[in-house]
Amino acid sequence: MRDRTLQVLNWILSRIVPVTEREPLLGDLTEEYELRASEGSPSTARQWYLRQVCASVASLLWIRLTSIAWISTTAVALLAYIAVGVVELIVNEVTSSVSANAAYNPLGMLITFPMVVLIVYFAARLRRNAGLVLATLMLVSVTAMTLWGAESVPLWYRIAYFFAGPSATLVGSVLRRFRPTGEAR
């Protein structure tokens, strides 16, 4: 295949395709192009090739992104971290009607715990190690708040918070391993 246009298209594709798939994918396209060019006209085969390249770009970009495992794991963990923050805010709002000191309320922590477990469960289903990254994020943020936080937080709350987040991520990750399965026949 000496066509300059096709060489340019191959170059574009080779920049997008994950390295492991580059050789077989470009080989498959070249083989079918040659087959189509020999069965029909080269211009029809070239148009088909162009359509294939254009239609493949989105799928190939997606597998390229998802093949970088640590990026997607971190992204899932960050989204879960944001979800945990939103849940805490909502629970604090709800429990403020029950308790005067809503921010440091054991009830709020008790309600939040199973919700965090649920969030971690779904995050770990998307990415196996997301729970581990989320636990690390929680430990770092709690440590930072304890060391440098200006707000006076009760000691019991600091200790409980230090263990509650990582414990919830541990339970969520373990639940993900023991999810219900159907017996294959």
Added chain:
Amino acid sequence: MKREDALGSLEHIVLLAVMRLGANAYGMTVRREIESATGRDISIGAVYATLMRLESKGFIRSHAGAPTAERGGRAKRYFRTTADGESALRTTHEIIVKLSAGLKGLHHT
């Protein structure tokens, strides 16, 4: 079969094509098999994205073939279904049969 490993529609089609092609299943033949069965000019990128997903789920395995001249000296990558893949196909087929049973307009008379 694990619930999260249920087959999507394209995964189902690609897995069936790999199974039908047997020892000759590689990117181009899988794409052409799907095109001839469905009439859709499916992109090679979509086929590879699906094959990679199926491989990560353990439904297919791959191995490299020898480079050939008509491929510009590039090697093929052959795919074959695993026992888990065939089990997933059977389960999906059973679900489709159960859900479509008795529905008017789906069966030829």
